[in-house]
Amino acid sequence: MVVKVYGPDFASPKRVLVCLIEKEVEFETVPIDILKGQNKDPEFLKLQPFGVVPVIQDGDYTLFESRAIMRYYAEKYKSQGTDLLGKTIEERGVVEQWLEVEAQSYHPAIDNLVIEILLGRKRGITPDAKVIEESEKKLAKVLDIYEERLSKSKYLAGDFFSLADLSHLPFTKYLADMGKMYLIEERKHVKAWWDDISNRPSWKKVSSSRWPLLE
Ligand SMILES: N[C@@H](CCC(=O)N[C@@H](CS)C(=O)NCC(=O)O)C(=O)O
Numbered sequence: 001m002v003v004k005v006y007g008p009d010f011a012s013p014k015r016v017l018v019c020l021i022e023k024e025v026e027f028e029t030v031p032i033d034i035l036k037g038q039n040k041d042p043e044f045l046k047l048q049p050f051g052v053v054p055v056i057q058d059g060d061y062t063l064f065e066s067r068a069i070m071r072y073y074a075e076k077y078k079s080q081g082t083d084l085l086g087k088t089i090e091e092r093g094v095v096e097q098w099l100e101v102e103a104q105s106y107h108p109a110i111d112n113l114v115i116e117i118l119l120g121r122k123r124g125i126t127p128d129a130k131v132i133e134e135s136e137k138k139l140a141k142v143l144d145i146y147e148e149r150l151s152k153s154k155y156l157a158g159d160f161f162s163l164a165d166l167s168h169l170p171f172t173k174y175l176a177d178m179g180k181m182y183l184i185e186e187r188k189h190v191k192a193w194w195d196d197i198s199n200r201p202s203w204k205k206v207s208s209s210r211w212p213l214l215e
Pocket of ligand 1: 010011012013034039051052053054064065066067
């Protein structure tokens with residue numbers, strides 16, 4: 001059964017695409033243009049009641065929330081492709097810890113910048129300088145902690161690439177689109193980590209696809 005991934009051109013679905021490629025799971029994509037409001041169509045809302053992408057369909061199994069989908073496939077195909085969860089329950093715990101850090105601390109700060117700068121530009125709204133400044137400060141604080149962590153291990157959860165690293169890929173790419181890559185580059189270990197994970201063939205393949213926010 002080929003997995004269907006809805007909304008491939010947006011950042012959150014890209015987490016899922018990278019995960020499926022790493023796990024060597026066959027998939028097809030279903031375009032959903034959120035800029036045209038297709039994510040609020042009644043048919044789409046039957047699959048994803050919150051009206052956001054991604055959602056996957058795997059036969060008659062439907063799942064939404066990008067990180068939940070990644071966890072599902074990383075577990076379902078544990079011994080196929082890249083092991084993204086760690087070998088022991090302790091390693092798994094650390095993967096989960098950094099996945100939560102990404103979701104609760106890293107992502108919200110970048111998301112605010114994306115809303116103000118990229119979406120604002122797209123919609124012709126002047127960005128709120130105060131929100132930008134505060135979000136950037138929050139992100140810098142998180143990255144200082146990453147710098148410390150990555151001075152001790154190659155990847156966030158240890159010496160293996162995991163879902164915790166993968167989950168950072170799509171939104172960190174937005175920093176480049178916003179001219180804010182210095183936040184990564186001025187931290188030696190964070191930069192080495194980013195250079196490593198962003199050069200994985202899975203991410204290169206996914207990130208070279210269409211990127212509608214900047215059209
Ligand atoms: N927590 C959700 C967030 C999904 C999300 O916000 N997706 C964005 C695209 S990256 C979206 O569909 N936005 C449309 C909207 O907010 O109307 C996940 O990780 O799946």
